[in-house]
Amino acid sequence: MSSVLYDVPGPRAIARNRILGVITVLVVLALLGFIVWRLWDTGQFSAEKWDAFTYSNVWLQIALATGRTLAAFGVAAVGALALGFALAIGRLSDHPWLRGPIGAVVEVLRAVPVLVFMFLLYYGLPVLGIRMEPFWAVVIALVAYNGSVLAEVIRAGVESLPKGQSEAGYAIGLRKAAVMRLVLLPQAIRAMMPVIIAQLVVTLKDTALGYIITYQELLFYARYIGSQSTYGSPIVPATIVVGAIYIALCLILSFVANRVERRLRRTAKLGKGVAPVDDAMTATRAVAVQAGLDDPEPRR
Amino acid sequence: MGIITDNLDLWSSTLLGTLVLFVAGGLLALVLGTMVGAMRVSPIPVARAVGTFYVNTIRNTPLTLVFFAFAFALPPLLGLRLTGDVSLTLAICALGIYTATYVAETIRSGINTVPVGQAEAARALGLTFGQVMTLVVLPQAFRSVIPPMMSVFIALLKNTTVAAGFSVVNLGSVRSYLSERGENQFIAIVWVMVVFVALVLLLSWAQRALENRWKVAR
Numbered sequence: 001m002s003s004v005l006y007d008v009p010g011p012r013a014i015a016r017n018r019i020l021g022v023i024t025v026l027v028v029l030a031l032l033g034f035i036v037w038r039l040w041d042t043g044q045f046s047a048e049k050w051d052a053f054t055y056s057n058v059w060l061q062i063a064l065a066t067g068r069t070l071a072a073f074g075v076a077a078v079g080a081l082a083l084g085f086a087l088a089i090g091r092l093s094d095h096p097w098l099r100g101p102i103g104a105v106v107e108v109l110r111a112v113p114v115l116v117f118m119f120l121l122y123y124g125l126p127v128l129g130i131r132m133e134p135f136w137a138v139v140i141a142l143v144a145y146n147g148s149v150l151a152e153v154i155r156a157g158v159e160s161l162p163k164g165q166s167e168a169g170y171a172i173g174l175r176k177a178a179v180m181r182l183v184l185l186p187q188a189i190r191a192m193m194p195v196i197i198a199q200l201v202v203t204l205k206d207t208a209l210g211y212i213i214t215y216q217e218l219l220f221y222a223r224y225i226g227s228q229s230t231y232g233s234p235i236v237p238a239t240i241v242v243g244a245i246y247i248a249l250c251l252i253l254s255f256v257a258n259r260v261e262r263r264l265r266r267t268a269k270l271g272k273g274v275a276p277v278d279d280a281m282t283a284t285r286a287v288a289v290q291a292g293l294d295d296p297e298p299r300r
Numbered sequence: 301m302g303i304i305t306d307n308l309d310l311w312s313s314t315l316l317g318t319l320v321l322f323v324a325g326g327l328l329a330l331v332l333g334t335m336v337g338a339m340r341v342s343p344i345p346v347a348r349a350v351g352t353f354y355v356n357t358i359r360n361t362p363l364t365l366v367f368f369a370f371a372f373a374l375p376p377l378l379g380l381r382l383t384g385d386v387s388l389t390l391a392i393c394a395l396g397i398y399t400a401t402y403v404a405e406t407i408r409s410g411i412n413t414v415p416v417g418q419a420e421a422a423r424a425l426g427l428t429f430g431q432v433m434t435l436v437v438l439p440q441a442f443r444s445v446i447p448p449m450m451s452v453f454i455a456l457l458k459n460t461t462v463a464a465g466f467s468v469v470n471l472g473s474v475r476s477y478l479s480e481r482g483e484n485q486f487i488a489i490v491w492v493m494v495v496f497v498a499l500v501l502l503l504s505w506a507q508r509a510l511e512n513r514w515k516v517a518r
Binding site: 003004006007009014017018020021024025039042108110111112114115116118121122123125128201204205209211214219223226235239240243246247251282 | 314339341342343344345346347350356357359360361362363364365368369372373376377378379387411412414415416418419423429433437458459461464465470472475479484485486488489492496497500503505
């Protein structure tokens with residue numbers, strides 16, 4: 001395989017690559033060996049360290065904590081999508097008095113760290129007499145940040161569309177709102193779907209920040225169970241268990257994003273394949289292919 | 301303004317803490333990320349697999365979880381006693397290891413933007429591997445890497461605040477110190493936000509300036 005970095009390897013390069021491959025394997029094995037040795041040496045494989053995880057009540061609590069993580073994620077994701085659309089449409093407005101302030105709000109929300117925003121909601125607002133549960137502090141901060149990021153994503157999607165799209169919409173007599181709703185947004189969302197789902201993965205990851213403001217999600221429970229001396233303070237096993245759950249949740253969502261992206265790429269290719277009209281491709285069939293009623297391969 | 305001028309010692313030490321985390325974490329991320337990025341584009345399948353595994357795993361791990369593992373799970377494993385310096389080092393490692401995945405992806409996609417024909421033309425001219433890299437491929441890749449790399453560093457700057465949850469002094473922890481001194485927490489947090497907006501604007505400005513300077517004429 002030739003790439004921009006290296007040519008097809010010759011005999012000497014193949015030998016060198018083999019040696020480098022062996023060195024990589026050795027370094028990785030050494031690293032893994034060190035970790036396993038430290039785990040073994042500090043008794044992390046002993047039964048009493050994992051004793052806590054033999055109680056169904058502990059697993060029930062872990063399930064409840066996972067539920068709280070997912071609840072914060074679910075509400076924040078829906079809110080962020082709604083806010084994202086609202087801010088994106090505001091930023092694309094024709095009126096400077098609307099576009100300017102909303103642009104400033106989006107920029108500020110994107111620049112403020114999510115954790116500082118959570119602090120403002122959870123520790124700052126009580127000074128003004130507004131108290132809220134940690135859950136709402138987590139959700140509102142995530143909605144504000146991810147909503148403003150999604151607004152930029154959706155705006156970029158709309159602006160990347162050819163100008164002819166909105167012009168065609170106006171030409172058939174649609175109004176501004178209808179052009180946006182029927183012509184521009186559906187295409188922009190389709191094009192930006194992988195980025196939107198990737199941002200939802202960020203939202204899921206950032207729910208872990210709730211631990212710092214005492215929202216009782218997975219990490220909070222890991223800290224709690226890890227400091228129980230009756231179970232022998234199993235902080236390392238607790239971190240492994242909770243970490244595996246978090247990573248699995250994020251991987252599932254990332255997997256969905258990848259699938260969506262691959263599917264979009266495949267359908268995009270199908271659209272391009274229609275363009276060069278061959279013998280078997282009549283104009284009527286080309287339209288049928290575009291409408292998804294026929295397959296693009298010429299029939300024999 | 302009083303909340304700043306009366307507590308200048310606190311603000312300067314926390315700002316310094318944020319900058320230390322940012323610079324040290326950024327350097328570690330650059331070194332580690334360049335290594336992983338090189339592994340991901342290397343002709344060695346094992347190295348590619350290791351790089352891909354590292355990037356996919358850490359990218360799908362919340363930063364808070366990385367901090368959690370470094371702050372609570374690692375010290376008992378390595379027999380560390382948690383002093384201020386050890387906590388700071390662990391926080392820098394957590395930030396560096398997390399950010400390195402983003403650096404690696406940025407470098408990889410930067411190299412992928414260079415058309416294969418460029419390197420093939422250079423090889424056809426008889427340039428050696430080193431010349432192909434330094435004269436043809438890397439100068440082009442570097443230019444397309446700069447803007448996304450600055451975005452990675454802006455994210456890193458914001459991520460330094462997570463260290464506040466793990467007893468490392470930085471701008472995120474100003475709030476708790478000021479509330480001990482009986483100051484208004486709301487005003488304190490609003491000022492922290494102002495500082496971050498200013499710092500991010502500064503980095504965005506640098507990003508635009510570098511982008512204009514290094515733009516690829518295509």
